[in-house]
Amino acid sequence: xxxxxxxxxxxxxxxxxxxxxxxxxxxxxxxxxxxxxxxxxxxxxxxxxxxxxxxxxxxxxxxxxxxxxxxxxxxxxxxxxxxxxxxxxxxxxxxxxxxxxxxxxxxxxxxxxxxxxxxxxxxxxxxxxxxxxxxxxxxxxxxxxxxxxxxxxxxxxxxxxxxxxxxxxxxxxxxxxxxxxxxxxxxxxxxxxxxxxxxxxxxxxxxxxxxxxxxxxxxxxxxxxxxxxxxxxxxxxxxxxxxxxxxxxxxx
Numbered sequence: 001x002x003x004x005x006x007x008x009x010x011x012x013x014x015x016x017x018x019x020x021x022x023x024x025x026x027x028x029x030x031x032x033x034x035x036x037x038x039x040x041x042x043x044x045x046x047x048x049x050x051x052x053x054x055x056x057x058x059x060x061x062x063x064x065x066x067x068x069x070x071x072x073x074x075x076x077x078x079x080x081x082x083x084x085x086x087x088x089x090x091x092x093x094x095x096x097x098x099x100x101x102x103x104x105x106x107x108x109x110x111x112x113x114x115x116x117x118x119x120x121x122x123x124x125x126x127x128x129x130x131x132x133x134x135x136x137x138x139x140x141x142x143x144x145x146x147x148x149x150x151x152x153x154x155x156x157x158x159x160x161x162x163x164x165x166x167x168x169x170x171x172x173x174x175x176x177x178x179x180x181x182x183x184x185x186x187x188x189x190x191x192x193x194x195x196x197x198x199x200x201x202x203x204x205x206x207x208x209x210x211x212x213x214x215x216x217x218x219x220x221x222x223x224x225x226x227x228x229x230x231x232x233x234x235x236x237x238x239x240x241x242x243x244x245x246x247x248x249x250x251x252x
Contacts, residue, residue: 001029002029002226002227002229002230002232003029003030003230003231004026004029004030004031004226004229004230005029005030005031006030006031006032007026007030007031007032007085007086007229008031008032008033008034008078008081008082008083008084008085008086009026009031009032009033009034009084009085009086009087009088009229010033010034010036010074010077010078010084010086010087010088010122010126011023011026011033011034011035011036011088011090012036012064012087012088012089012090012091012118012119012122013036013037013038013090013091013092014033014035014036014037014043014046014088014090015035015036015037015038015039015041015042015043015045015046016037016039016042016045016046017218018090018141018186018189018218018221018222019037019046019088019090019091020042020045020046020049021218021219021221021222022088022090022221022222022225022226023035023046023049023050023057024046024049024050024053024222025219025222025223025225025226026222026225026226026229027049027050027053027055027057028053029226030055031055031085031086031229032055032056032057032081033047033050033055033056033057033058034057034058034059034060034074034077034078034081034084035047035050035057035058035059035060036059036060036061036062036064036091037060037061037091038061038062038063038064038091039061040059040061043059043060043061044059047059056081058077058080058081059077060073060074060077064091064113064114064117064118064119064121064122065113065114065117065118067117067121070118070121070122070125071121071122071124071125074122074125074126075125078126078129083129083133084126084129084130084136085135085136085137085229086136086137086138086139086229087122087123087126087136087137087138087139088139088141088225088229089118089119089122089123089138089139089140089141089163090141091114091115091118091119092114092115092141092159093110093111093114093115094153094156095111095145095150095152095153095155095156095157096153097152097153098152098153098155099152100154103154103155107155108155111155111156111159112155112158112159112162115156115159115160115162115163116159116162116163116166119140119163119166120166123138123166123170126138127174127179130174130177130179131177131179134177134178135177135178135179136174136177136178136179136180137179137180137181137182137228137229137233138167138170138174138179138180138181138182139181139182139183139184139225139228139229140163140164140166140167140181140182140183140184141163141183141184141185141186142160142161142163142164142167142183142184142185142240143156143157143160143185143186144185144186144187144188144242144244144247144248145157145160146160146161146163146164146185146240147185147240147242147248147250148248148250160185163183164183164185164240166181167181167182167183167238167239167240168238171237171238171239172238175237180228180233180234180236180237181237181238182228182233182236182237182238182239182240182241183239183240183241184221184224184225184228184240184241184242184243185240185241185242185244186216186221186242186243186244187210187215187216187242187243187244187247187248188215188216188244188247189215189216189217189218189221209247210246210247211246211247212246216243216244220243221243223243224241224243228241
């Protein structure tokens with residue numbers, strides 16, 4: 001089990017779903033957590049779950065597209081917690097199985113604003129501390145759709161592809177500062193967000209096609225996030241790791 005004792009970690013979009021799973025598991029392994037969400041109730045609930053493990057929690061409630069305020073919130077929370085060791089860029093919105101013709105400008109802008117813009121400026125905000133201490137971890141949440149495409153929700157696949165592109169580029173740029181950058185590309189996970197984009201019938205049919213016989217559980221993604229945040233991955237950077245039960249298998 002990867003120990004995260006004493007680490008300070010910001011997890012965006014951690015007021016529920018997969019982000020909450022990350023926050024709780026990482027806290028159980030010894031990390032203090034900055035919990036972020038656009039919804040205050042979810043953020044507060046996750047923070048209480050973190051504190052129940054005996055770890056500290058700071059809260060940010062913010063739409064990540066409000067760049068100036070978003071970065072200011074991060075700086076304040078990092079100061080209150082006493083530093084930052086890892087950032088998990090998890091905040092996102094679902095693709096809702098939309099065809100090209102169904103994606104209007106507002107939907108397109110929301111997708112790229114939350115997934116891409118939010119991750120970019122969160123990363124920019126934590127870099128001064130990470131560079132000064134010459135260590136850090138950036139863990140981006142991508143998707144299998146960045147690996148194999150998606151016949152519906154091309155805007156989601158494209159945004160996640162941008163996240164994978166950030167991962168590889170930042171890994172090169174930040175290596176001289178001993179900052180490792182990796183991505184986790186989950187397969188299909190049943191969460192509130194994915195339920196909003198799929199009917200129960202679609203989910204049931206898809207589960208039958210999983211080579212390992214079932215969907216990945218959120219905590220199984222969190223195990224990979226915890227590992228990438230740990231000292232066990234000192235020589236891993238620029239990689240995309242995909243826990244997906246064999247649904248997508250591609251070569252690199």
